[in-house]
Structure formats: C-alpha cells, structure tokens
Amino acid sequence: MMSERRNLWLGIAVVVAGQIGVLGWMVWDRVHLLSSGREIVLEVVPVDPRSLFRGDYVILNYDISRVETPRGKKRLHRGSLIFSTLQKTKDGKWKLTAAGPERPESVGPDQVVLKGRVRFASRVARRGSNVATVNYGIESFFIPEGTGRELEKLVGQKKLAALIAVDESGNAALKGLIVDGERVYEEPLF
Amino acid sequence: MRSYRSRLDNDLPRWREAGWLTAEGEASIRKDVASHSRSLELAPALAIIGAVLIGFAAMSFIAANWDEMSRLARLALIFASLGTAYGIAGILFERGYPAFAHAAILAGVALFGAGIMLIAQMFHMDGHPPDAVLTWALGALGAGVVLGSNPALALAMLLMGLWSGWEMVESGVVHWPFLLGWGAVTAAFLWRWWVPGLQFAAVVLSIWIICLGYLLFDGHGHGVVVGVGLLVGAAGLALPSLSERWSAFSTPAVAYGMTIAFAGLFALQFVEENVPLFGLILLAIATLTLVLAGIGFGLRTSSSAALWLGYGGFSLEVLALYFKTVGTLLGSSLFFFAAGFIVIALAAVAYRLHARMEAQS
Numbered sequence: 001m002m003s004e005r006r007n008l009w010l011g012i013a014v015v016v017a018g019q020i021g022v023l024g025w026m027v028w029d030r031v032h033l034l035s036s037g038r039e040i041v042l043e044v045v046p047v048d049p050r051s052l053f054r055g056d057y058v059i060l061n062y063d064i065s066r067v068e069t070p071r072g073k074k075r076l077h078r079g080s081l082i083f084s085t086l087q088k089t090k091d092g093k094w095k096l097t098a099a100g101p102e103r104p105e106s107v108g109p110d111q112v113v114l115k116g117r118v119r120f121a122s123r124v125a126r127r128g129s130n131v132a133t134v135n136y137g138i139e140s141f142f143i144p145e146g147t148g149r150e151l152e153k154l155v156g157q158k159k160l161a162a163l164i165a166v167d168e169s170g171n172a173a174l175k176g177l178i179v180d181g182e183r184v185y186e187e188p189l190f
Numbered sequence: 191m192r193s194y195r196s197r198l199d200n201d202l203p204r205w206r207e208a209g210w211l212t213a214e215g216e217a218s219i220r221k222d223v224a225s226h227s228r229s230l231e232l233a234p235a236l237a238i239i240g241a242v243l244i245g246f247a248a249m250s251f252i253a254a255n256w257d258e259m260s261r262l263a264r265l266a267l268i269f270a271s272l273g274t275a276y277g278i279a280g281i282l283f284e285r286g287y288p289a290f291a292h293a294a295i296l297a298g299v300a301l302f303g304a305g306i307m308l309i310a311q312m313f314h315m316d317g318h319p320p321d322a323v324l325t326w327a328l329g330a331l332g333a334g335v336v337l338g339s340n341p342a343l344a345l346a347m348l349l350m351g352l353w354s355g356w357e358m359v360e361s362g363v364v365h366w367p368f369l370l371g372w373g374a375v376t377a378a379f380l381w382r383w384w385v386p387g388l389q390f391a392a393v394v395l396s397i398w399i400i401c402l403g404y405l406l407f408d409g410h411g412h413g414v415v416v417g418v419g420l421l422v423g424a425a426g427l428a429l430p431s432l433s434e435r436w437s438a439f440s441t442p443a444v445a446y447g448m449t450i451a452f453a454g455l456f457a458l459q460f461v462e463e464n465v466p467l468f469g470l471i472l473l474a475i476a477t478l479t480l481v482l483a484g485i486g487f488g489l490r491t492s493s494s495a496a497l498w499l500g501y502g503g504f505s506l507e508v509l510a511l512y513f514k515t516v517g518t519l520l521g522s523s524l525f526f527f528a529a530g531f532i533v534i535a536l537a538a539v540a541y542r543l544h545a546r547m548e549a550q551s
Contacts, residue, residue, distance in 0.1 A: 011336045012280045016273050019302045019329050023309060027265060030313040079361035117318060140316040174314040
C-alpha cells in the first residue's frame with residue numbers, strides 16, 4: 001500500500017515536471033531568440049487600416065512573404081522549408097535578394113537568412129520559375145483584448161513596420177511593432 | 191448495458207414461469223448482473239465535463255487578465271494550475287474516487303494544451319500549428335501512460351488524429367508519421383487492455399486509411415483503400431482460426447474492413463470524375479455485393495453494428511447511384527430495375543446456400 005502510494009505521487013511528479021518542462025523549454029527557446037537574435041526591421045505591406053486590428057490579433061504581410069525562386073531550382077511544395085536571404089540596403093531597409101529550398105552556404109555581414117515554410121506554391125511556366133507565398137512565423141501579432149481600436153487610431157495612415165529577431169539558424173520572432181520609426185508595443189521578455 | 195438489463199427484465203419472468211428458473215435463481219442472476227455491470231455512470235461523466243469547464247475557466251481568467259499580469263505572472267499561473275490539477279487527481283486517487291481523479295487528470299492535460307497555446311500567443315509564435323498539437327498529444331500520452339488514465343489516452347488519440355489531419359490539409363500529401371503516433375497510443379491501449387480505446391483507435395485509423403484515397407496518386411488512390419479494406423476484412427475473417435485470444439476482434443475487424451472498402455468503392459464511383467458507364471455498373475455491382483455480404487455477416491454473427499453499417503451503406507449507395515444516373519443514358523428506372531434484379535438474384539443464392547447448410551447440419 002505504501003509503495004503504491006509512493007508510485008502514485010512519483011507518477012504525478014513525473015507528469016507535472018515533464019509538462020512544465022516542455023512549456024518552460026518553449027518559453028526559454030523564445031526568450032533566447034528574442035534576446036540574442038539579430039534585430040532587423042521589416043516594412044509591413046499595408047492592408048485596409050480599418051480591418052487591421054479588428055480582432056485580438058493582427059495578420060502582418062511583408063514584401064518577403066512572396067518569393068520567386070529562379071529557373072532550374074528544385075520545385076517548391078506546400079509545407080516545404082524555404083530559406084530567404086535578406087540584404088540591408090543603404091537606407092537601412094532589408095530587401096529580399098535570394099530564396100531557395102537550400103540554406104545558403106555563406107552570408108555577408110549585411111545579410112540575414114530567414115527560415116520559412118511554403119504556404120502556396122505555383123510555377124510560372126513562361127519563366128520556368130517558382131512563385132511561393134511563405135510563412136516565417138512572424139505573421140501574427142497578438143494584442144491585448146479590446147485595444148485594437150486604439151492601435152488602429154495610432155497607426156492611421158502611417159507606415160507600419162515590424163521588429164524581428166533572427167537567430168543563427170534562421171528562426172524569426174516578432175519583437176514589436178514600429179509606427180513611423182517609433183517603437184510601439186515592444187513587449188518585455190517576461 | 192441497459193439493453194441487456196431490459197432484455198433480462200423481459201426474459202427472466204418468462205423463464206421462471208416456464209419452470210426453467212427458480213425465484214432464487216432469478217434473484218442471483220439479477221444481483222450478478224447488477225454487480226458486474228459497468229454501465230456509463232452519470233457522476234464520472236459529469237465530473238469529466240466539469241473538469242473540462244474548469245480548464246476553460248482557468249484559461250479565460252488568464253486571457254482576460256492579460257494586461258494586469260506580467261508575463262512571468264501568467265506563466266506562474268499556468269504552471270500552478272497545471273500542478274494543482276494533477277495534485278487534486280492524486281488526492282482523489284488516495285481517497286478512493288478514481289473516476290473523479292481521471293477527470294482531474296483530463297483537466298491537467300487540457301491545461302497543458304491551453305498552456306502551449308497561451309505561450310504561443312504570448313510570444314507571437316506563428317510557426318507550424320500541427321507541431322503544437324503533436325506536443326499536446328505527446329503530453330496527453332505521457333500522462334495517460336504514467337498515471338494509467340484511459341481518458342487521457344483517448345484524448346491523446348484524438349489529438350494524434352487532429353495533428354495528422356492538419357498536416358495533410360496543409361501539405362496535401364500523405365502524412366506517414368501519423369502511423370508512429372497512432373501506434374504509440376494504440377500500444378498504450380493494448381497494454382492497459384482497454385477495449386473502447388482500441389475501438390476508437392480503429393475508427394481513427396480507418397478514417398486515416400480512407401483519406402489515403404484522396405492523397406495518393408494525385409487524389410486517385412481509392413483503389414488502394416478498397417484493397418486495404420478487403421485485406422482487413424479478410425484478416426478479420428481469418429482471426430478466429432489463428433488465435434483464441436484475438437478471436438473477439440474478428441467481427442469488429444470485418445466491420446471496419448468492409449466500411450473502409452465501401453468508402454473506397456464509393457469514392458471510385460462518385461468522387462472520381464469521368465467514370466465510364468460500364469465501369470460504374472461493375473463498381474456498383476461490387477459495392478452492392480459487399481454491402482449485402484456485410485448485412486449477411488451481421489445476421490450470421492448477430493452483430494447489430496455490422497447489420498446497421500450494411501443497411502446504411504446500402505441506402506447511401508442506392509441514393510448516390512440515383513442522383514448520378516438521373517438524366518443520363520442509363521435511365522433511373524432501368525437502373526433500379528437492374529439493381530432490384532441483382533439483389534433478388536443474390537437473395538436467391540443466399541437462400542440456396544442457407545438451405546444447403548441446414549441440410550448438411
């Protein structure tokens with residue numbers, strides 16, 4: 001009876017520790033990426049500002065969400081990984097320079113590689129290239145319940161950009177939003 | 191279970207009046223049935239529903255107080271509620287309320303899943319949602335195995351199905367890793383020898399196999415589904431002669447196999463486009479034969495599930511054929527004439543076979 005009781009509580013301890021461990025690892029992984037990843041700023045493609053913050057989260061679209069891989073490259077499929085190389089331009093903006101199913105072997109100091117997943121892919125027969133819509137995991141920004149209108153007013157007709165942290169292997173995380181060059185909604189790590 | 195009891199209520203007085211049973215005998219049978227019945231009881235069912243509601247309450251509390259709390263406080267609250275749920279389960283086990291303890295475990299697993307979603311939301315994670323579902327499923331499987339909880343294992347199976355379904359919808363190709371996840375949860379069901387869980391595993395696997403038809407060969411894999419279904423059915427028929435222990439699974443295996451084969455045949459006739467008329471007629475004959483064999487099997491083994499699946503399949507097939515043939519070369523009336531003729535011919539064959547078997551015995 002005693003040992004049965006001990007087994008029960010041992011089992012419960014194992015399950016609780018295991019599940020909290022998994023959740024904790026998720027948090028640690030993210031915090032590590034946000035704090036040590038390289039910061040880049042991406043302009044958000046404007047959508048109808050009235051519908052932008054209607055829900056409790058925002059869907060963010062970027063120029064780099066649509067990529068074209070050159071002729072002869074491996075065909076892209078839905079769900080497959082894709083690596084996009086971004087280059088920092090003279091005015092401080094990040095522009096897409098290359099994309100493909102393989103990770104580039106070397107990147108310059110003014111370049112970062114983002115890892116994404118293909119959402120839709122199609123082939124442009126005329127040019128023999130692939131066109132894909134890519135998800136980098138930085139497309140949803142959750143905002144506190146009921147603050148959508150406020151943020152909507154703040155953004156208005158101004159330019160919206162996203163602050164992104166990128167790690168060595170190309171994982172990206174949203175750090176905050178930038179309105180007209182000013183950081184808003186930059187959340188603390190904890 | 192209730193139907194068994196109500197049948198006994200009908201039969202016992204009759205048997206007693208016929209003199210086959212004494213009054214004491216009847217009382218003992220009733221007592222035995224009452225003590226061995228494992229009917230679904232209301233209290234544990236309510237406890238499980240209550241546990242799920244409490245899980246939702248905790249989540250909406252955290253979500254509603256998003257602004258006031260720091261991230262650290264939110265995380266602490268998630269972790270604390272998770273620990274509390276399992277702690278309550280332990281106390282309930284000790285006090286001898288296992289049904290309520292399992293409800294608390296289920297609440298713990300639900301909180302684990304909600305924790306994954308809340309953390310994803312907290313850090314604006316928008317990666318690959320099926321991965322989150324898989325993590326949740328593995329958490330449910332772990333809790334089910336370590337704590338010996340059937341409801342947690344059932345949730346793990348449901349989540350494995352959701353994971354695979356989501357992957358297949360996203361990618362449009364067959365998701366083979368499902369078989370690993372399914373196998374792991376099914377192994378846990380077998381280890382605990384939980385028959386309702388095994389039935390659930392069979393349902394989930396059957397749905398997955400039927401989905402193969404829509405994914406293999408650019409969506410033209412229904413023939414494979416028919417083949418797999420027939421194989422499963424044949425294996426079910428062969429089971430009793432192979433192993434004593436597994437013979438109880440014979441009838442369900444035949445029923446699942448026939449259902450899978452029916453789904454494949456149905457898709458070949460009505461989902462595939464440009465089916466030639468001759469091919470359609472052959473497929474319809476094959477389907478009706480399968481369905482009637484299913485009804486015959488149900489009658490012979492007195493399996494009401496097989497019987498109703500057979501009737502259901504027959505109605506579906508005839509209805510779909512009707513809609514398909516309305517206004518085509520093959521007039522509906524001609525079709526029904528042919529179908530009726532085939533069914534009567536099959537009935538005649540069945541009658542002959544039955545009569546011959548009677549004569550032999």
